[in-house]
Every structure is written in C-alpha cells, then in structure tokens.
Amino acid sequence: MASSETVVLTYGGGLAESGRMLLYEYGRSQYAFSRILTTVERYRRSKIIIDRVSSKQRVNLVVTAPRRGSFKLDVDVDTSEPAADGQATFETLFAVVLDRLIPPGEEFSEVATKLAKIKLRELESGLADSEFPGERVALLQQIADGELYHEGITSDLLRWALGSSSRAITRTEITREELARDLELVDSDIRRKRLVEKFRSSFPASDIDKLAARVRPIFTELAVPLGKSADIIRIGSPAVSRKYYTLDLRRLDSIKHRLLDEEEFEIDVKIKNFDVESEHGSLRSDEFKGVRRFALDPAAPPDVKDKIIAAMQVGSATIQVVQYTDANGVLTSYLVRDVF
Numbered sequence: 001m002a003s004s005e006t007v008v009l010t011y012g013g014g015l016a017e018s019g020r021m022l023l024y025e026y027g028r029s030q031y032a033f034s035r036i037l038t039t040v041e042r043y044r045r046s047k048i049i050i051d052r053v054s055s056k057q058r059v060n061l062v063v064t065a066p067r068r069g070s071f072k073l074d075v076d077v078d079t080s081e082p083a084a085d086g087q088a089t090f091e092t093l094f095a096v097v098l099d100r101l102i103p104p105g106e107e108f109s110e111v112a113t114k115l116a117k118i119k120l121r122e123l124e125s126g127l128a129d130s131e132f133p134g135e136r137v138a139l140l141q142q143i144a145d146g147e148l149y150h151e152g153i154t155s156d157l158l159r160w161a162l163g164s165s166s167r168a169i170t171r172t173e174i175t176r177e178e179l180a181r182d183l184e185l186v187d188s189d190i191r192r193k194r195l196v197e198k199f200r201s202s203f204p205a206s207d208i209d210k211l212a213a214r215v216r217p218i219f220t221e222l223a224v225p226l227g228k229s230a231d232i233i234r235i236g237s238p239a240v241s242r243k244y245y246t247l248d249l250r251r252l253d254s255i256k257h258r259l260l261d262e263e264e265f266e267i268d269v270k271i272k273n274f275d276v277e278s279e280h281g282s283l284r285s286d287e288f289k290g291v292r293r294f295a296l297d298p299a300a301p302p303d304v305k306d307k308i309i310a311a312m313q314v315g316s317a318t319i320q321v322v323q324y325t326d327a328n329g330v331l332t333s334y335l336v337r338d339v340f
Helices: 014-018 023-046 090-101 106-125 135-144 151-163 167-171 176-202 205-215 218-222 249-256 304-314
Strands: 004-012 061-063 072-078 232-236 245-248 265-275 280-285 288-296 317-325 331-339
Touching: 004 014, 004 023, 004 090, 023 061, 023 072, 023 090, 023 205, 023 218, 090 176, 090 205, 106 135, 106 151, 106 167, 106 176, 106 249, 135 151, 151 176, 176 245, 205 288, 205 331, 218 249, 245 249, 265 304, 304 317, 304 331
Parallel strands: 288 331
Antiparallel strands: 004 072, 004 232, 061 072, 232 245, 265 280, 265 317, 280 288, 317 331
C-alpha cells in the first residue's frame, strides 16, 4: 500500500480571506510551489539537485480537490518511493532547506526590545507577576539592551503583549494584528528549528546549501500574491501542531536578501550559458561541485559580454568576481567584473 505525506499550502488575509484571489497571482504562486516541492523531493529520492524541472526529473505530486470556503492546497508526496539514504522524510528535508533560507530572526528584534523594556519596568515596579524568573530576567535585560535575540522569550513577550492592557504597549503603536502576526512567525520558527535540530545531521551541509540556493529565487514567485491577494502564506501538514513555515512579505523579502562581499578574487570556470539581454548566466568550476549562477556587474568593461561569448566558444576562462551571500552566510551567486 502506497504511503504519502501531505503538504498543505494556505493563503491568508487579503482577498483570500473572502475566498477570492487574483487568477494571475494565484497561478504563478501555484507553479512556483510545484517547482519548489519537485526540486526538494527529487533530491530526497536521488540526491540529485536539478537545475530545472524537466519531464525526466518530475516526481509524482498529487493535488487533492480544493474545499469550499478557503484557498488551501493539499499536495500528496508519494513516500512509498524511498529516499536515497533510506531514512529522510520529505517533511524533515523541507524543514532543513527552509531553515537554511530563513534568516535568524532579526526582523523581530526591534519589537522584542520594546516589549522587553516595558516588561522589565512592570517587574521592577511590582505591577506584574514574573513569568521571567532567574536566568530569564537576565536574558530579558539583554533583549531590552538590544544585545540578544531569543526566540523563546520573544514568543513569550508577544503572547503576553497580546493579553495585556498596558498603555505602554499601546504607545509603541504596534497593532494587535502585527503582534499576532509576529507571534505566528516566531512560533513557526521555533517548531521548525526543533525538527531541524533533530535531523540536521542526516543531510550533508554542502548539499543543503546548494539545494537552498536552487529554490531561493523561486520563492519570489511563490510570494506574488502577497500584498493584494493575501497577507500571509502557511506551509505545513494537516496537523495544526505541525505548521512549520509561516511566511509574510517581510520574511520572503529576507529570504531574497543578499549581501555583496567586498573581497574580489579570480576563479577558473567553464561558462555553461549566458543570456545577453538579462546579463545572467551559469558556470562550472573544478573548485566546486555543480552549477553556480552569475550576473554582470553594471560597472564591468563594455567588452565583457564579448569576452564571455568568446570564453564559451573556447571552453574555459578566468573571471574576476565578488560573491553574494545570504543572511546565513551561504554563497548564492557571483557578480562578474571582468573576464581574462
């Protein structure tokens, strides 16, 4: 008998709240979700990281009929097809990949700092019972001083703020809707990290870095409905207690965010492809496994495109680059400044 895991994608808020969404936004997001799931599941089964979804690389992902009254998509992942290592489940692999993409949580530091200051004042004045005894008070002080981000205490602070009638909280101009949204995001981080801590060692770190880099740009498409059709996207399982991924526009923007390193270096490569109009391409090198993407620096010499085309004909080249990394320090792509 075939077995499967169910992955649920739900759109919340916006037009989706009333059971309506813009067709174009919905269609692009659904296609992106299918590409993400296919890429992760193909790796689970074969340990192959695909560059694109082709007919030979597809896996059987079955969609069940939508239910009336919500925008919710249930996708069945056929787990009777064993993992290449015989152990990994789709859920654990997906959690590890998402954890590599999602930054540590600094976007909640500002609200945590404000709430920690208010809570400390209440504790010092004896206006509230302490839910933060001993070491937790010390951590609370570090959060108030902006020296620490702590997911567990941030979750407690947000939950406390939602149930509090403190005027000090009102004066921060943080709405209850924002507090509730932040709480859902932080709690989803906590649930995901618990799963990741248990299974992280099951996957080679280098493979997870490459897999995360492969699906990262697809999240731009997944996020298309955010802003008009929806305010939030939830990915998880049918069990309420297992919603590991809650994404809003801020979170998806942070996934896309990259940092440009200052250090410039040269690397010998074989340029696999290059689009002259978009000025993007991909390359291989003996210095790393697989394919990496690149873009031209706008300040590159005028003849750099001709050099790239010539290098493709020759078969190899030395390029001068700087690299982009994400918020977790993982290399995402190269910026090419010259070709030799």
